[in-house]
Amino acid sequence: MLEKEVIVIGAGLAGSEAAWQLANHGVSVKLVEMRPLKSTPAHHTCECGELVCSNSFGALSADRAAGLLQKELRFFNSLIVQTADKFAVPAGGALAVDRSKFSNALTEVLSNHPLIEIKRFEQLDLPTKENITILATGPLTADELANKIQFFTGIDACHFFDAASPIIYGDTIDKEIVFKASRYDKGDPAYLNCPMNENDYILFRNELIEGEQANLKDFEKESANFFEACLPIEEIARRGIDTMRYGPLKSIGLWNPKWGDLFNRENRLKNRPHAIVQLRMEDLEGKLLNMVGFQTNLKWSEQKRIFRMIPGLEKAEFVRFGVMHRNTFLESPKLLLPTLQFMKRETLFAAGQITGTEGYAAASAGGLLAGINAALLAKGKKTVTFPDESMIGSLMNFISNRNQILSKQKKNKFQPMPASFGLVPELTQRIKDKRLRYKAYQERSTTALKGFKKELDTLFEKDHLLTKIN
Incomplete structure (x- = not known):
């Protein structure tokens, strides 16, 4: 019998988003964060969702890949993007935020949610398969847990140096x-x-x-x-x-x-x-x-x-x-389903930059999907995948075994990927003009997600948008 409480390891963007989605679907969450007891080479605070590299989420306009991803996240009541909108600072055509106010607000919202309990300690091992768990430890996963993940998967983690x-x-x-x-x-x-x-x-x-x-x-x-x-x-x-x-x-x-x-x-x-x-x-x-x-x-x-x-x-x-630091990520196409469940264990999910998505909005998208699916699993229901036509769906396909199935170049080395129109399926009718083509991608995504959201609401048997940010 599965435990109803879901464990989320890591209170970065993906973990914060996953916890929010779970709690808003009536599922209790234990959000585990090792900071401030143990920090990383890049973090400076113990706040949830601390931004360590840039303060930008990328282009705002929905005719750009990053902008479309943000639009999709807003449609599904993303805590991360709504908070980013609230604390936006001028950045031309990009969504950039006041770092301090952004992470402080995330911490306050999550701390005050009645179904979320934030626990401050270092997670040294993967919970047992009886516990539904979301692994959202990011690219700076602590060494001991990283070694346990490697032992569990049987595959060496990939890495690159980031600054x-x-x-x-x-x-x-x-x-x-x-x-x-x-x-x-x-x-x-x-x-x-x-x-x-x-x-x-x-x-x-x-x-x-x-x-x-x-x-x-x-x-x-x-x-x-x-x-x-x-x-x-x-x-x-x-x-x-x-x-x-x-x-x-x-x-x-x-x-x-x-x-x-x-x-x-x-x-x-x-x-x-x-x-x-x-x-x-x-x-x-x-x-x-x-x-x-x-x-x-x-x-x-x-x-x-x-x-x-x-x-x-x-x-x-x-x-x-x-500063420069080593970033670790999983060779996800060999390990994950497009639901973000591990192929070896359906009760274990991965989300965020540890899966090989690049960028803040992409990390949030992984947290959103993992949170939704962990909630469905906790309620004894079938997990879902986002439509291929959506930017979220295309990203999850890229980092999952769908990549292995669909790719003709299976020997290519897996590398982190940001939101890109190069990931989405081709249109049925070819459009040469780039702006018109990107607009068509956006319209197709919106149509697909409206139908998907209705199905999701039916699965949860209630209004999906339970809680709004004040």
Whole structure:
């Protein structure tokens, strides 16, 4: 006989979302979090859902893959996305949040839910199969539990090295040099921009390449496997003299009103910066600023010296320096069903970045599905899969045995994947125009999820949206 209480291990984004979904379907939850008793190389607090890398959930617009995923999560009463909406900060066309207020609010909501009990201790082993359990320990799973998971699966975990950007105090930048603007003047100015001329850029790049690196704890630096979507800025610099200018330091579409008319071609050619470093607000007041795209493994003293070479940041004071850490993930297509249940044990689920999804919204999507399915299992009902046409469904297919079944290239090495329109099934009618095609994907997803939600409500025999965030 299955126990009605569900154990959720890890109070990150996936674990928090899973606990919320379970409790809102009337299932008691024991949410286990090892912080603050034991921390990780990237965490700084013991709050639920602490964001350790960026503060952005990606593009807002539903005609972008990340935006469609956010829209789908809102449709299913996602705690994570609703809280992100509530504490959003200006970020152009992206959903970015005030980190502190976001995680504080999550912790308060979960702590006050009558069916959720937060337990602070380190989980050293997998619960027995009699317990319905969701494994949401993230990419920084503690070593002892990671070893137990590896023993259970019989498959070595995969890994890559990830990095976080520095955060600086907003009142320490030179506002005579740094200007506020959004690319192509779209929407309200959302980023602070530090312009570089060619000489500034070349000197800066040289120092980045030569800067002294922090020692990696797990492997020698030469053998580090970096995640391509989150490369250290110094690694990008090494790949070519202009690589940064076509990546995080691109200046195209950014213009300081002090330079004159943006639409005057002669003026534009004369004054356009060679490169631009962007700063994104971490909080609504702009007291804290994130250096966009500046993940790094430089020693802290080197970060301070080199990043102060950036025009406008000569006197910058750092709240947090960039850090690098080892991320672990499962070879999920060999282990998981698209319901997120382990093939070896139906009472054990996995969710979030440990499954190989990339990005905050994708982690939340895994938590949402695992929470819904664990609730169904606790009630003695059949688990479900999201429609293939939805972004959630496509992501879960990618990280599950459906990937193995559908893929013709089974020998390809499994790597983390963010939301992407490349994952969703092709349309029945081909549409060449990319914008129209993405809009069609969105409309198809909405139609499929409306029908799916009706079936889900019937399974639970009650209104799915039990609780709203105040």
